[in-house]
Amino acid sequence: MTGRTTDHILIERLRVVSIIGVLDHERVTPQPLQIDVDIEVDLHDAGQSDDLTQTVHYGEVAVALAELARNTRYQLLERLAQHMTEVVLSFPLVRAVDLTLTKMEPPIPEDIGSTAVRLYRVRSDFSSSSPHKAIIALGSNMGDRAGYLRFALERLGDRVTAESQVFETDPVGGPENQGAYLNMVVAIDTELDPYALLRWLHRIEADAGRERVVHWGPRTLDMDLLFFDDVVIDGGNLAVPHPRYAERRFVLAPLNEVAPDRCPVGWETSLPPDAVYPRGPLTR
Secondary structure, three states: OOOOOOEEEEEEEEEEEEOOOOOOHHHOOOEEEEEEEEEEEOOHHHHHHOOHHHOOOHHHHHHHHHHHHHHOOOOOHHHHHHHHHHHHHOOOOOOEEEEEEEEOOOOOOOOOOOEEEEEEEEHHHOOOOOOEEEEEEEEEOOOOHHHHHHHHHHHHHHHEEEEOOEEEEOOOOOOOOOOOEEEEEEEEEEOOOHHHHHHHHHHHHHHOOOOOOOOOOOOOOEEEEEEEOOOOEEEOOEEEOOOOHHHOHHHHHHHHHHOHHHOOOOHHHHOOOOOEEEEEOOOO
C-alpha cells in the first residue's frame, strides 16, 4: 500500500458458537469458534481529531462478525472466514483484513488443541468495477432540522450524485403533537453492500443524536434506504425496496425529483393529500 504507514486495529479472542462442519452432528449442534482480526486502516486523522467517524468502530465489527457466525450454517471454515473478511472490508476506511477463524473443538480423533484458517484480503479484492446506486430518504423533525440534513449530506460526502429540494411535511403516524418534518431524497454511489450501507446509515443517525425510543416518534435524523440497484431483499433487518415508500407522499414528492422512474404511475392523485410543502434546495 502507498501513502501513510498503515496502522492496525486488533480484535482478539472473540468467542461465539455456530453451526459449522460437514459431519452429521456438526449440522445440528453449535460448536465454539474463536475470531481474531487484524484490521489495516490509517489512524492518523483519528489520532489527531479524537473523532470516532475517522476510524473503524471495532465494537460494530465484532457484533457484525458474531451475528454472522450465529446466523449462518456453512460447512467449511474457509467459506465462513471468507464471508467474514467481506463483512470487515464493507466498513468504510478499512484497507485490508487479516482474519483467523479457529474451531476450538475440532472433531478429530487425535490429541489436537484446535484447527483454524487464516485469510488476508485487501479492499481491491472486493471492489466492483462500477459502484452500486442507492437512493436514501432523509428526514428530521427535532432541533435544527436543516442542520441535521446538512450533517447527513456532509457524511455522505462526494458519494451524493443527486438530491431533491427540501419538503416540509406534517407528521404521519406516531405520537400526537410532533413537529413538522423536513424531508428530502438523495441518490448516492457506493461500494458497500446493502447491509453494510444500512449499518453506516444507522451510524450516521446515531452520531446525529438519534434515539430509537418511540416507534415513528420524533427524531433528529432519519435515513431510510429506499432502493439499492435493482435488488430485492426481504430478510433480517433489511427490506429493499423500502416496503412503504409507495404509500408516502412525503417520500414520493422528493423521490420524483431524483428518480421519477421509481415512482408508481399516478401517485400524485392516488395518495391521500397529505400536507407536503416544497421549500427549495437545502442551503449549505
